[in-house]
Amino acid sequence: xxxxxxxxxxxxxxxxxxxxxxxxxxxxxxxxxxxxxxxxxxxxxxxxxxxxxxxxxxxxxxxxxxx
Numbered sequence: 903x904x905x906x907x908x909x910x911x912x913x914x915x916x917x918x919x920x921x922x923x924x925x926x927x928x929x930x931x932x933x934x935x936x937x938x939x940x941x942x943x944x945x946x947x948x949x950x951x952x953x954x955x956x957x958x959x960x961x962x963x964x965x966x967x968x969x
Contacts, residue, residue, distance in 0.1 A: 905932035905955035912940060927960060 908927040922940035929936075932953050938945075950957045 905934075905953060906930045906958050907932075907934075907946065907950055907955050908958045908960055909941075909946060910960040929955075931955070 907929050909924045910927055911923055912921075912925055922938075922942045922945075924941050924943060924946060925939070926936050926941060926946075932955050934949075934953055934955075936949075946957050949955075
């Protein structure tokens with residue numbers, strides 16, 4: 903089984919804001935502890951490469967309704 907890191911985009915973030923965009927929801931298949939509350943995409947990719955994991959981006963459930 904491949905290791906996976908599940909993340910989602912933060913909800914209260916403005917476009918162009920200089921803060922980390924992602925929040926780690928869970929980790930499967932690897933012994934990994936993350937101490938940051940929010941994390942940048944580039945940092946996620948580096949961590950995933952280092953531990954041999956795949957980053958899974960979860961959708962927030964916001965769907966636009968067609969009228």
